[in-house]
Amino acid sequence: MSWLSPEEWQAVALSLRVAVWATVVALPLGLFTAYALARWSFPGKQFVNGLVHLPLILPPVVTGYLLLMTFGTRTPVGAFLAEWGIVFAFRWTGAALAAGIMAFPLMVRAMRLSIEAVDPKLEEAAATLGASRVWVFVTVTLPLVLPGVLAGSVLAFAKAMGEFGATITFVSNIPGQTQTLPSAIYAFLQVPGGESSALRLVVVSVVVAMGALLASEWLARRVQRRMS
Template sequence: MDWLGPEEWKAVALSLKVSFWATLFSLPLGVFVAYALARWTFPGKQILNGLVHLPLILPPVVTGYLLLLGFGTRGPVGGVLAEFGIVFAFRWTGAALAAAIMAFPLMVRAIRLSIDAIDPKLEQASSTLGASPMWVFATVTLPMALPGIIAGAILAFAKAMGEFGATITFVSNIPGQTRTIPSAIYAFLQVPGGEASAMKLVMVSVIVAMGALLLSEVIGRRVAARVGGR
């Protein structure tokens, strides 16, 4: 990427870093929540479903402001974490947290649809043979839901790469620290002569987004074929 300047490359590298960690840390929780919504019946299930999808409905700025209130150094959660040296506000870790929350609904939805497509009779058959619920999940549900898990992770990564509203509200737009691709595009468009740099980052965003969609389709089909024995 020699055609990218130093500032542009920093934004791309930071976006990749933020998106990677946002996806990695949210994936186990995403699988758990998707499985709970698909298979369990419990009080408050619809409330949980609503909370999971709330970031899709709320303005991203509102989500970022709520994160600032809760995870800022004076917030109820952020204040406690700050005592242990864990700070999210105005740090790249905060950008990863904001990106994870904004991408979480897409991840959960993809995984849940994959689990919903699995015939419950297959899981029940394993249970009748004496397998524990955890063993059934690990040997039956998880392998068959793998295409959806992979697709959900890739879509979440792409969404995290493009997150702007919640991120800039929670961690601001600090060059080299919290300036991701969307924030850098916004910054470049505010200064004279910055259109060329902004366009380069727009091209990177389009390439990453399209690549993620195509990759999720290809990997999902290959994994589904292997699981199905075709």
């Protein structure tokens, strides 16, 4: 990364930080949501399913605006959280929140399809032997859906790395604080002579995305070999 300027490196480092945190925090909730949608029947299931996938349908700017209206420091929720030292608006934590919400539907969909592909009879057989639901999930379901979990996590990471609309609406484009890779590319394209910096960041984006996809494929194949 020595060929990147300090400002460019800041954008790369912040994007990686935002994408990692967005993926890690969304993973438990995404897995729970995917399992609930795949295995449970409950009132309002279709509504929950639609709510989960809503960020894919809404314009990202709308999602960012809704986040700002919810977690802004002058809103009831934002003011309450600020009293506890939790601030999202115009902070990198807000960028992670926006990226996680935009990536959440991709994560849930990949995991849900993987869970639905598991034969429920395998889980029922384990339950008849006295295993609890949690133990059945940990010892039977989770190992079988692990490739799907990895795929969903990588998709979420890649989406979080490339998120722009919701992020810039919610946390603006502050260099060193909220300026992620897409925001930095956009900013460099707005100034004369910034094309070379934008091109370097585009190359970094492509390399990171391809590296994540290749790592996911390698991990998924390794897990499948161990299972077989």
